[in-house]
Amino acid sequence: MTYLAKPLLHHPELHRNTLGYTRRDYEGKISTLCAGCGHDSISASIIQACWELDIEPHKVAKLSGIGCSSKTPDYFLGNSHGFNSVHGRMPSVVTGANLANRELLYLGVSGDGDSASIGLGQFAHCMRRGVNMVYIVENNGVYGLTKGQFSATADKGSKSKRGVVNADSPIDMVGLALQLGATYVARGFSGDKKQLVPLIKAAIEHRGVAFIDVVSPCIAFNNHAGSTKSYDYVREHNEAVNRLDFISSRDPLTADYEPGTITTITQHDGSVTPLRKLAPDFDATDRIKAMNYLQERAAAGEVVTGLLYVNPDADDMHAHLDTIEAPLNRLSERELCPGNVALEKINAALR
Amino acid sequence: MKRISSINDFVVKFANVNGSGSASANELFARAILRMGVPVSPRNIFPSNIQGLPTWYEVRVNEAGYQARRGGVDLMVAMNPQTWDADVAEIEAGGYLFYDNTKPMPKSKLREDIEVIGMPLTEICNATYTDPRQRQLFKNIIYVGALSALLEMDPTEIERLFSEQYKGKETLLQSNVKALRLGRDYALEHLPCPLGLRVVRANAVGNKIFLEGNSAAALGAVYGGATVCAWYPITPSSSVAEAFTKHCQTYRVDPATGKRKFAVVQAEDELASIGMVIGAGWNGARAFTSTSGPGVSLMTEFIGLAHFAEIPAVIINVQRGGPSTGMPTRTQQSDVISCAYASHGDTKHVLLFPEDPAECFELTAKAFDLAERLQTPIFVMTDLDIGMNTRLCEPLKWDDAQVYDRGKVMSEEELETGRDFGRYLDADGDGICFRTLPGTHPSRGAYFTRGTTKDRYARYSERGPDYVDNMQRLLRKFETAKTLLPAPLLYPAAKPARFGAIFYGSTSPAMQEALDVLAERGIHVNALRVRGFPFHNEIADFAAAHPWVFVVEQNRDAQLKTLLVNEAKINPSRLLSVLHYDGTPITARFIVDQISQHASSRSVVPIKKTAS
Numbered sequence: 006m007t008y009l010a011k012p013l014l015h016h017p018e019l020h021r022n023t024l025g026y027t028r029r030d031y032e033g034k035i036s037t038l039c040a041g042c043g044h045d046s047i048s049a050s051i052i053q054a055c056w057e058l059d060i061e062p063h064k065v066a067k068l069s070g071i072g073c074s075s076k077t078p079d080y081f082l083g084n085s086h087g088f089n090s091v092h093g094r095m096p097s098v099v100t101g102a103n104l105a106n107r108e109l110l111y112l113g114v115s116g117d118g119d120s121a122s123i124g125l126g127q128f129a130h131c132m133r134r135g136v137n138m139v140y141i142v143e144n145n146g147v148y149g150l151t152k153g154q155f156s157a158t159a160d161k162g163s164k165s166k167r168g169v170v171n172a173d174s175p176i177d178m179v180g181l182a183l184q185l186g187a188t189y190v191a192r193g194f195s196g197d198k199k200q201l202v203p204l205i206k207a208a209i210e211h212r213g214v215a216f217i218d219v220v221s222p223c224i225a226f227n228n229h230a231g232s233t234k235s236y237d238y239v240r241e242h243n244e245a246v247n248r249l250d251f252i253s254s255r256d257p258l259t260a261d262y263e264p265g266t267i268t269t270i271t272q273h274d275g276s277v278t279p280l281r282k283l284a285p286d287f288d289a290t291d292r293i294k295a296m297n298y299l300q301e302r303a304a305a306g307e308v309v310t311g312l313l314y315v316n317p318d319a320d321d322m323h324a325h326l327d328t329i330e331a332p333l334n335r336l337s338e339r340e341l342c343p344g345n346v347a348l349e350k351i352n353a354a355l356r
Numbered sequence: 357m358k359r360i361s362s363i364n365d366f367v368v369k370f371a372n373v374n375g376s377g378s379a380s381a382n383e384l385f386a387r388a389i390l391r392m393g394v395p396v397s398p399r400n401i402f403p404s405n406i407q408g409l410p411t412w413y414e415v416r417v418n419e420a421g422y423q424a425r426r427g428g429v430d431l432m433v434a435m436n437p438q439t440w441d442a443d444v445a446e447i448e449a450g451g452y453l454f455y456d457n458t459k460p461m462p463k464s465k466l467r468e469d470i471e472v473i474g475m476p477l478t479e480i481c482n483a484t485y486t487d488p489r490q491r492q493l494f495k496n497i498i499y500v501g502a503l504s505a506l507l508e509m510d511p512t513e514i515e516r517l518f519s520e521q522y523k524g525k526e527t528l529l530q531s532n533v534k535a536l537r538l539g540r541d542y543a544l545e546h547l548p549c550p551l552g553l554r555v556v557r558a559n560a561v562g563n564k565i566f567l568e569g570n571s572a573a574a575l576g577a578v579y580g581g582a583t584v585c586a587w588y589p590i591t592p593s594s595s596v597a598e599a600f601t602k603h604c605q606t607y608r609v610d611p612a613t614g615k616r617k618f619a620v621v622q623a624e625d626e627l628a629s630i631g632m633v634i635g636a637g638w639n640g641a642r643a644f645t646s647t648s649g650p651g652v653s654l655m656t657e658f659i660g661l662a663h664f665a666e667i668p669a670v671i672i673n674v675q676r677g678g679p680s681t682g683m684p685t686r687t688q689q690s691d692v693i694s695c696a697y698a699s700h701g702d703t704k705h706v707l708l709f710p711e712d713p714a715e716c717f718e719l720t721a722k723a724f725d726l727a728e729r730l731q732t733p734i735f736v737m738t739d740l741d742i743g744m745n746t747r748l749c750e751p752l753k754w755d756d757a758q759v760y761d762r763g764k765v766m767s768e769e770e771l772e773t774g775r776d777f778g779r780y781l782d783a784d785g786d787g788i789c790f791r792t793l794p795g796t797h798p799s800r801g802a803y804f805t806r807g808t809t810k811d812r813y814a815r816y817s818e819r820g821p822d823y824v825d826n827m828q829r830l831l832r833k834f835e836t837a838k839t840l841l842p843a844p845l846l847y848p849a850a851k852p853a854r855f856g857a858i859f860y861g862s863t864s865p866a867m868q869e870a871l872d873v874l875a876e877r878g879i880h881v882n883a884l885r886v887r888g889f890p891f892h893n894e895i896a897d898f899a900a901a902h903p904w905v906f907v908v909e910q911n912r913d914a915q916l917k918t919l920l921v922n923e924a925k926i927n928p929s930r931l932l933s934v935l936h937y938d939g940t941p942i943t944a945r946f947i948v949d950q951i952s953q954h955a956s957s958r959s960v961v962p963i964k965k966t967a968s
Binding site: 034061062063064066068078079083084085086087088089090091094096097098099100101102103104105106108109126127129130134323326327328329330333334335336337338340341342343344345347348351352355356 | 561563564565566567575578579581583584586607608610613614615616617618619620621623624625627628629630631632633634635636637638639640641643657658661665751752753754755756759760792793794795796797798799802803804805806807816
């Protein structure tokens with residue numbers, strides 16, 4: 006971390022998006038995480054994605070649980086409301102917030118301790134319900150703030166900094182998300198921002214629950230030889246199945262691609278995402294095949310990254326609950342209270 | 357043997373097997389008496405079971421309008437061989453036993469001092485019906501028919517109830533009427549009608565209504581503007597969320613689009629349900645959960661966060677026996693302390709204590725105003741006795757002129773004028789700060805919500821003075837809460853009284869009856885019903901005005917008394933506890949006995965003047 010505040014002045018020619026905001030307008034407080042922490046790269050990717058998509062910062066609500074990852078919402082989108090809630094319980098708070106106002110963009114940031122251990126239940130049910138949100142797990146395989154204990158995503162056989170070998174089976178968040186009905190599932194690597202930014206952008210445009218597992222090495226406690234979540238290990242074993250070249254609904258599709266390697270994904274809001282295939286036998290729209298593929302590659306020791314599954318026509322919790330279009334938090338007594346005449350009828354029926 | 361003889365004042369208890377369809381027949385019996393203008397108060401005494409275990413339905417018929425459980429049984433309708441011995445033993449001397457004598461009971465199984473009325477219900481059913489389910493269900497209606505004759509009830513009231521219930525279902529209506537008449541005709545011909553117990557038409561019900569507290573609380577949530585309900589099934593509170601859903605389907609569907617102006621989520625557990633409520637409250641929707649003691653235990657970490665982060669939430673706690681996961685189908689008031697101080701750190705919460713379904717409605721609706729005004733969790737402390745029993749109470753009231761109090765929420769316009777916004781800044785001196793809702797203003801008013809590590813402007817701070825400043829302000833806010841909560845209600849004695857009594861919640865009907873009985877016996881007691889916590893100052897004044905004050909509660913550890921001593925600084929030596937906690941609702945008899953004993957031991961017998 007740095008104690009030096011960033012200068013408020015910036016270059017007059019810094020690019021502005023169509024709302025007139027520069028990237029700096031999407032920044033937050035200075036990070037208090039360790040220098041080189043993968044999480045800071047993810048924060049930078051979130052900033053980049055929101056800026057590129059012309060998101061109004063105050064129309065985002067960023068929520069988290071507890072842990073290093075959950076501190077990060079303070080470090081991006083300073084003009085958005087944030088909520089640092091309870092360990093492992095961010096999903097329920099987002100669910101409630103989303104019920105109250107369906108018009109905001111909900112960004113849930115969590116870690117592997119937060120979502121795979123204490124909060125595994127809430128993670129699972131959030132996926133099942135299809136809460137319209139972007140759910141990012143900053144996955145480093147350890148508990149950072151409490152100094153390096155294994156988390157539930159640590160691979161079997163992975164060695165801790167103190168030399169302890171993990172004997173327990175890992176929880177695969179991506180596998181769970183696919184099984185539980187998430188409608189957008191991706192895995193990124195904090196060391197590959199070019200891959201990560203489009204994954205976040207497409208997740209933002211997705212309607213329904215969008216889950217991104219981002220392998221994000223812990224520089225302090227899990228970046229040594231023998232760890233399977235170190236920068237070196239992930240770089241060596243990273244097998245990207247595809248690359249997204251995100252194009253927002255507001256931009257024309259002009260990119261020139263080699264025919265046959267590109268498929269496009271059109272989401273509910275009209276955004277078109279060209280998907281460049283890297284693994285020829287991988288289909289990101291087939292959930293069952295994706296699950297099988299991931300299991301096979303994981304058994305071979307690979308860390309598969311990219312867009313792993315998307316259902317472009319997904320719906321969300323509000324569709325399941327059949328709620329009205331207007332945000333529930335904006336309804337007044339006129340729309341909510343049945344009034345005295347109705348109450349008299351209720352009384353009469355109870356005699 | 358002297359038979360009990362009473363008009364419009366007796367207790368009938370039905371002993372049934374769970375799942376046999378008796379519940380609706382028994383309720384029909386109670387409603388029919390009500391329709392004759394005679395107040396009844398029925399209570400379900402049921403097991404944690406769906407089928408097979410014993411269940412009871414106790415109906416107190418009382419023209420004077422006393423609603424509490426009386427204690428003792430005048431007529432036992434013994435339909436369950438499993439509990440026969442205990443059921444027969446419970447009948448008052450001179451009382452009545454009604455049973456199915458298709459297989460007559462030996463004399464050794466009966467009592468000399470009661471009147472036994474046998475009716476071959478199974479035989480009649482088997483002769484009339486071939487379908488086994490019909491044989492079972494109509495047996496219940498047949499005994500209601502017989503009872504209508506034995507108690508001189510008006511059968512047309514029962515038939516009218518059938519026609520309301522089975523409107524448009526002619527076959528069902530006819531078959532029920534047939535069963536009813538079958539039982540009634542048999543009784544008139546073969547049984548000693550009427551008994552000493554009789555129902556005589558009266559005019560003592562007035563415009564009162566008959567409903568369950570859980571349904572009333574749910575209706576209060578509808579009227580109070582709740583749009584988000586997140587819950588997890590737990591007896592005895594489940595029917596709150598279910599009733600809320602049902603009421604919303606009637607009153608909260610947009611006629612133009614058919615879309616819903618409410619969201620109900622059955623969560624994966626209580627942690628998630630309170631998390632959803634807090635998320636919704638943070639984001640400006642009125643949200644609630646309903647639960648019971650074990651659920652509150654699971655919610656406590658979140659409740660602490662909501663307290664410190666100052667997020668509105670309403671928690672309806674339908675209390676049951678505790679601790680742990682016990683006594684799910686029995687009533688208690690034993691979560692008072694656990695809710696008042698729920699969570700870690702220095703936390704105190706606002707509690708409301710409704711006495712009956714009418715107040716469940718009123719106080720639940722009010723809880724949403726309080727939650728948003730005070731920006732904190734509000735507990736509505738009801739219990740199984742109120743929640744799951746149908747109770748006669750005053751009609752529900754609503755003033756269309758009132759508007760919801762949405763509390764201090766800074767608008768986009770106010771932010772635009774440059775008004776100073778500090779999320780935890782006590783701008784008005786009442787301890788309540790302005791909040792903003794997400795999405796309000798592009799560049800002003802956003803803040804990062806967290807627990808205690810923050811300063812007045814919601815900036816991260818681990819400084820001691822910032823922490824103390826915030827904690828002191830929360831105390832000021834708690835003082836402000838007193839001015840907003842419903843005031844305690846005084847029930848003054850008719851004559852000057854040395855004794856005071858403090859009570860709350862579902863103890864109310866038993867207490868009011870006890871006060872009358874005590875007054876008849878020359879023991880005059882001023883009573884005060886507490887309706888909210890933190891306590892109004894007049895509660896301490898009331899205690900100070902009496903040498904002794906009884907605190908009547910339905911828990912073992914005198915939990916409200918502890919709060920009175922702890923928070924209202926009442927001298928504990930003048931507080932005498934009357935505690936009832938066996939899982940059954942408290943009775944007037946119990947209160948009268950306890951208070952009489954205390955009173956006699958504290959009465960100074962004046963020295964009689966020597967006769968001149």
